[in-house]
Amino acid sequence: MENKYNLKSPAVKRLMKEAAELRDPTEHYHAQPLDDNLFEWHFSVRGPPDSDFDGGVYHGRIVLPPEYPMKPPSIILLTPTGRFEVGKKICLSISGHHPETWQPSWSIRTALIAIIGFMPTKGEGAIGSLDYTPEERKALAKKSQDFCCEACGCSMRSALLPLTSNSNPSAEDRQAKELAQQIKFKAESSIIPQASTSGSKASTVTKGETSSSSEQQAEERPQAEQAEASPAADPEELQAPNDSGPVRRLSPRQRRAQQLSRQAPRTGREPVASRALFGPAPRRDNHAASAVLIVVLTLALAALIFRRIYLANEYKFNYDL
Amino acid sequence: MRSRRRRKQISIAKMAEEQQESSQGEMEGVNCLAYDEAIIAQQDRIQQEIANSNPLVSDRQDLSVLQREYAEDDTVYQLKLKDLYKKYAYIRKTRPDGNCFYRAFGFAHLESLLDDSKELQKFKAVAAKSKLDLVSEGFTEFTIEDFHNTFMDLIELCEKHPRLQELLNSFNDQNMSDYVVVYLRLLTSGYLQREHGFFEHFIEGGRTIKEFCQQEVEPMSKESDHIHIIALAKALNVSILVEYMDRGEGGSVNNHIFPEGGDPRIFLLYRPGHYDILYK
Numbered sequence: 243m244e245n246k247y248n249l250k251s252p253a254v255k256r257l258m259k260e261a262a263e264l265r266d267p268t269e270h271y272h273a274q275p276l277d278d279n280l281f282e283w284h285f286s287v288r289g290p291p292d293s294d295f296d297g298g299v300y301h302g303r304i305v306l307p308p309e310y311p312m313k314p315p316s317i318i319l320l321t322p323t324g325r326f327e328v329g330k331k332i333c334l335s336i337s338g339h340h341p342e343t344w345q346p347s348w349s350i351r352t353a354l355i356a357i358i359g360f361m362p363t364k365g366e367g368a369i370g371s372l373d374y375t376p377e378e379r380k381a382l383a384k385k386s387q388d389f390c391c392e393a394c395g396c397s398m399r400s401a402l403l404p405l406t407s408n409s410n411p412s413a414e415d416r417q418a419k420e421l422a423q424q425i426k427f428k429a430e431s432s433i434i435p436q437a438s439t440s441g442s443k444a445s446t447v448t449k450g451e452t453s454s455s456s457e458q459q460a461e462e463r464p465q466a467e468q469a470e471a472s473p474a475a476d477p478e479e480l481q482a483p484n485d486s487g488p489v490r491r492l493s494p495r496q497r498r499a500q501q502l503s504r505q506a507p508r509t510g511r512e513p514v515a516s517r518a519l520f521g522p523a524p525r526r527d528n529h530a531a532s533a534v535l536i537v538v539l540t541l542a543l544a545a546l547i548f549r550r551i552y553l554a555n556e557y558k559f560n561y562d563l
Numbered sequence: 564m565r566s567r568r569r570r571k572q573i574s575i576a577k578m579a580e581e582q583q584e585s586s587q588g589e590m591e592g593v594n595c596l597a598y599d600e601a602i603i604a605q606q607d608r609i610q611q612e613i614a615n616s617n618p619l620v621s622d623r624q625d626l627s628v629l630q631r632e633y634a635e636d637d638t639v640y641q642l643k644l645k646d647l648y649k650k651y652a653y654i655r656k657t658r659p660d661g662n663c664f665y666r667a668f669g670f671a672h673l674e675s676l677l678d679d680s681k682e683l684q685k686f687k688a689v690a691a692k693s694k695l696d697l698v699s700e701g702f703t704e705f706t707i708e709d710f711h712n713t714f715m716d717l718i719e720l721c722e723k724h725p726r727l728q729e730l731l732n733s734f735n736d737q738n739m740s741d742y743v744v745v746y747l748r749l750l751t752s753g754y755l756q757r758e759h760g761f762f763e764h765f766i767e768g769g770r771t772i773k774e775f776c777q778q779e780v781e782p783m784s785k786e787s788d789h790i791h792i793i794a795l796a797k798a799l800n801v802s803i804l805v806e807y808m809d810r811g812e813g814g815s816v817n818n819h820i821f822p823e824g825g826d827p828r829i830f831l832l833y834r835p836g837h838y839d840i841l842y843k
Contacts, residue, residue, distance in 0.1 A: 252709065252742065256706075259705055312741055312745075343777075343778070343782055345782055346710070347703065347706045347781065349706045
């Protein structure tokens with residue numbers, strides 16, 4: 243690899259250094275450049291143990307721009323997590339979606355730790371984000387270990403060091419975690435303005451699915467939005483306990499997928515298989531209900547106006563015909 | 564009865580709004596990704612245009628070039644220009660890319676040290692030690708050392724008494740120049756965080772010093788304010804004089820020395836949003 247690249251290029255110099263630094267897998271992450279391209283890396287990260295991603299080891303790509311580290315890397319997941327979309331650039335303040343907040347002193351390691359730190363946070367409609375149910379995420383976590391990457395030859399079962407029960411994070415790891423926390427904070431504040439519109443819309447749709455009465459929906463909406471805005475709100479709290487299908491806030495893409503699947507026959511009901519196929523009926527009911535309500539209200543209005551005119555002018559109608 | 568009617572009208576309007584909103588949401592889902600990338604591409608184009616018409620650090624020019632930049636009947640600026648002519652003879656412009664303060668400072672200071680080897684040695688010692696200070700503050704050594712090395716390379720270049728053009732070439736090499744800017748930003752951030760007890764009173768928006776540094780100091784292209792200048796001047800123990808030329812009344816340019824009471828060797832011209840280098 244050494245003679246293929248211009249060693250005077252700052253990006254090459256830096257990436258060589260990072261490749262050496264990250265050569266050995268840790269318990270939580272590992273990343274190395276592809277054999278034939280220093281500017282494309284593959285990584286594996288372990289899901290945080292105290293989350294729905296416990297037991298998962300996920301795989302993805304990092305694409306470095308020629309200006310690295312002056313410009314941020316792009317991060318793309320290759321295996322499903324239920325938190326990030328597969329095959330789409332992730333929108334973190336540390337990734338290529340927010341070049342204005344990237345810092346040249348951050349590194350690929352910072353990015354890996356940021357991804358791990360980001361998993362348990364809510365997607366809130368940000369680009370490339372998903373909000374799957376805990377059950378789906380746990381199922382995906384279990385499945386994730388079966389993945390073997392053809393491009394880099396990594397098997398998820400052996401990609402990382404096994405977790406030890408009394409693992410003492412090194413000073414370096416602690417430092418990096420602290421850094422990731424700052425990133426997390428920043429990304430949240432920078433995502434909110436963008437997410438607030440689509441987030442509240444998502445809540446409207448979801449609410450429409452849980453409650454069939456649209457009046458109830460109008461009343462409940464403000465509270466639901468408040469609950470979403472507060473960071474402490476548990477996604478499970480928003481679920482209707484007796485609802486048969488899984489209910490969640492959806493990314494725009496999922497909503498589209500759901501609408502497309504409305505025509506499709508309802509088959510699997512198990513959490514993973516029903517991802518794109520759940521709950522088409524309630525949404526249609528809601529549409530019909532609002533149409534009926536509009537007609538009824540219009541008729542009522544017309545009747546009232548008619549009566550007012552009738553009273554004012556004292557028209558006489560011939561009812562006997 | 565009327566109020567009931569109104570309520571119904573409102574509820575109808577509300578429903579129509581909601582329907583519109585949800586269809587808008589779907590549109591956004593389709594477009595936002597492409598939209599995001601389009602914005603980034605446009606910003607890149609604008610940056611490219613600025614880059615094509617402005618070198619990172621220009622040659623030294625006669626101060627009278629400024630005359631052309633202002634309308635003749637713009638009395639406020641014409642008066643201030645006259646005042647500026649009394650004190651300075653030349654100007655060296657920097658590219659307006661949000662990094663101009665750091666680039667102007669870096670170049671002007673090293674240039675002033677070219678023929679003062681005693682001061683240069685003092686400065687080299689401060690600069691050499693600065694990396695250890697940053698590492699002990701929690702900056703990751705292997706990511707900041709490239710920036711530090713580039714900075715030290717430039718100082719070592721100055722030790723060899725190069726022609727001015729060599730220093731200018733280095734500062735116009737995008738890679739090298741940007742690495743120096745990154746390191747000066749790190750020094751500024753490091754000093755602000757070290758002296759957070761003092762500086763946190765000047766931070767707007769309820770942010771901590773750390774957040775301020777993450778958002779306004781360390782990312783490239785974030786513009787500099789008083790607080791950045793004081794921090795960098797103190798971090799490197801260098802005195803900076805800034806002449807402020809804005810639309811304020813008075814007919815004269817006001818200057819400010821950072822830190823106060825210093826004996827400045829470098830002079831910068833501030834016009835709203837931009838710094839250039841001045842020479843007597």
